[in-house]
Amino acid sequence: MKWQPTHAQLRAVCVAAGLLVIAVLGRRPDAAVLGLPLAFIAIWGRYFRPSERPEVATELDADVLFEGQATTYRLRVSGTLDPDIDLIVAALPRTRWFRYDPPNAAIAEPVSHGVVSLEVGVRSERWGLRQLEQPNIIATSVLGGYRVPVSSARALSVSTLPLREGFEAVDSVPRPAGLVGLHRSRRPGEGTELAGVRPFRTGDRLRRINWAVSARTNELHVTSTWSDRDTEVVILLDTGGEVGISEGIDGRSSSLDTAVRAAASIAEHYLRHGDRVRLIDTGMVVRGVRAGSGRAHLRRILDVLVHADRKGRQQDEAQLARRHRIRSDSLVLVLSPLLRQSMLGYIVTLVHSGCTVIAVDTLPPDVADLIDLEQHDAKSWPLAWRLRLLERRAELDRLGDLGVPTVRWRGAGTLDEVLRDAARVAAAPRMRS
Numbered sequence: 001m002k003w004q005p006t007h008a009q010l011r012a013v014c015v016a017a018g019l020l021v022i023a024v025l026g027r028r029p030d031a032a033v034l035g036l037p038l039a040f041i042a043i044w045g046r047y048f049r050p051s052e053r054p055e056v057a058t059e060l061d062a063d064v065l066f067e068g069q070a071t072t073y074r075l076r077v078s079g080t081l082d083p084d085i086d087l088i089v090a091a092l093p094r095t096r097w098f099r100y101d102p103p104n105a106a107i108a109e110p111v112s113h114g115v116v117s118l119e120v121g122v123r124s125e126r127w128g129l130r131q132l133e134q135p136n137i138i139a140t141s142v143l144g145g146y147r148v149p150v151s152s153a154r155a156l157s158v159s160t161l162p163l164r165e166g167f168e169a170v171d172s173v174p175r176p177a178g179l180v181g182l183h184r185s186r187r188p189g190e191g192t193e194l195a196g197v198r199p200f201r202t203g204d205r206l207r208r209i210n211w212a213v214s215a216r217t218n219e220l221h222v223t224s225t226w227s228d229r230d231t232e233v234v235i236l237l238d239t240g241g242e243v244g245i246s247e248g249i250d251g252r253s254s255s256l257d258t259a260v261r262a263a264a265s266i267a268e269h270y271l272r273h274g275d276r277v278r279l280i281d282t283g284m285v286v287r288g289v290r291a292g293s294g295r296a297h298l299r300r301i302l303d304v305l306v307h308a309d310r311k312g313r314q315q316d317e318a319q320l321a322r323r324h325r326i327r328s329d330s331l332v333l334v335l336s337p338l339l340r341q342s343m344l345g346y347i348v349t350l351v352h353s354g355c356t357v358i359a360v361d362t363l364p365p366d367v368a369d370l371i372d373l374e375q376h377d378a379k380s381w382p383l384a385w386r387l388r389l390l391e392r393r394a395e396l397d398r399l400g401d402l403g404v405p406t407v408r409w410r411g412a413g414t415l416d417e418v419l420r421d422a423a424r425v426a427a428a429p430r431m432r433s
Contacts, residue, residue: 002148003049009145012042045145050084054139056150060122060132063156067163067249067261070101070123073156075135077116085111087140088150090118093133097126097160097248125248127162127260129306131155161302162264163249165411197221232278232291233270234326234355235263235301238336238343239283239308244364258362259335260305262409266333267301279304280324282343288324320346328354333415337363338406339388344395351402358418359399359406 005013019035022028054077062071075090091106101121109118122132137150197213200220208222237259244254253261267277271293278291279301289301320342326332332355336343350357367389396406405418 003051003053003141003146004148006140006144006147009042009045012038012045012145016042041143042145045141045143048084048142049146050139050141050148053148054085054088054150056137058135058154058156060156060158064159064161065124066161067124067127070121071158073120073122073132075118075120075137077111077118077139077150084142085139086142086144087111088116088118088137089140090120090135090137092120092135095130095132097124097128097130098132098158099123099125122158124158124160125250126246126257127160127306129157129159131157159303159306162261162305164265164268165261196224198224232276232327232330233266234278234280234291234330234332235266236280236324236332236334236336237263237282237305237308238334238340238362239281240340240343241337243337243339244367252366253364255337255362255364256308258364258409259337259360260308262335262360262362262414264302264305265411268298271295271298277301278330280326281308282320282324283309321349326350326353326355330355332357334359335362335409337361338396339363339392344399347399347404348402351404357404358415359396359404360414361396361406361408363408365408 016035016038019031020039023030023032023035057076059074059076060071061074062069065071073092077088087108087110089106089108091104092100094100094105099122101123105120107118107120109116124130132155134151134155138147139150140147197210198221200209200214200222204222208224210221210223213221239256239259242254242256244257245252246254246257263279267279270277274293276291276293277289277297279289281288281304289297289304292300332350334343334347334357336359338344338359338361347357347359399406407414407418
């Protein structure tokens with residue numbers, strides 16, 4: 001596109017031409033006095049019309065953020081700027097879940113020598129992968145006579161990771177299955193936590209010999225330790241639907257918001273303690289994260305959580321059991337509003353396979369507590385929805401009879417009591433028939 005006259009330039013030309021015509025035909029020198037300055041300005045603007053278009057490059061200070069974090073969107077007008085370019089104006093198309101500084105996401109900067117930089121603050125308010133659309137950039141010539149739109153190179157994407165809520169659990173795993181974690185086992189073995197000093201036995205390593213005690217007793221003694229333990233923690237994320245209103249990190253949370261943030265918090269906690277964590281997204285056929293450990297594994301989980309979507313594929317109980325096979329000694333944490341029959345049936349299947357299952361209820365409190373309200377407060381809700389909540393309560397009671405505790409997510413300390421009970425049940429002797 002070429003430089004085009006602005007509305008101000010066109011008005012100056014038209015008014016000046018009209019006044020000069022009136023001055024000549026009507027012999028009105030006063031009209032000429034009014035029209036000549038406008039004609040001079042129009043000619044000046046036309047004479048100093050730029051001949052080149054500027055080049056614009058866009059960049060973000062950070063393209064990976066956590067919820068509530070902000071970054072700076074920079075527009076750099078570079079190259080050999082025509083000296084007749086006077087002003088650069090840029091406006092970002094407003095995108096949901098982004099808050100801008102300035103609020104209207106528009107900024108203007110006069111052109112000086114060399115490079116012109118425009119900066120807009122961008123704050124992400126909800127997890128997900130979103131694009132910042134190409135900004136509308138206008139370059140204006142001297143006196144505002146001509147302008148040309150300038151396009152940036154490409155749209156930039158921002159990956160917003162779910163904010164972790166500092167989750168902690170006192171008793172992390174009920175049934176340890178390995179020897180590489182950071183939790184103390186119930187049996188001696190190779191580890192870091194002291195269990196005591198005992199006499200040397202065949203098979204003990206020489207580096208475990210306690211020479212101080214051995215010198216006093218004239219008999220070899222070794223320092224024994226508790227074996228470190230780990231287990232496979234499976235986070236089962238139900239993305240088959242979303243209940244409630246999402247208002248970002250500063251407002252109300254939907255069931256999907258709560259589930260995604262809880263999954264990030266739980267994964268970080270168990271990975272920090274050396275356990276192996278696996279993520280299963282029930283709304284996706286192939287998307288998920290295999291069991292692993294370490295900080296790099298946490299980043300893989302967060303990257304998958306960014307793509308969680310309520311529009312995922314609905315799978316029935318048989319499909320879930322066939323496509324997501326889980327070891328019988330795993331700790332399964334189900335993050336779900338517990339409304340779908342297929343998810344409830346899959347939980348029962350996991351219990352029968354021998355898994356330790358804990359259901360974390362992510363239904364928003366203003367919805368979950370509806371049936372406990374007074375009758376005049378509940379009249380505004382459809383009768384069918386109230387009946388579904390009553391059925392849901394009965395289904396959760398049946399899950400409790402099967403040994404599946406249900407706890408509402410409330411951040412740190414959410415799973416302390418249920419994990420302690422699960423560990424007590426796992427440590428109890430079992431009857432064999």
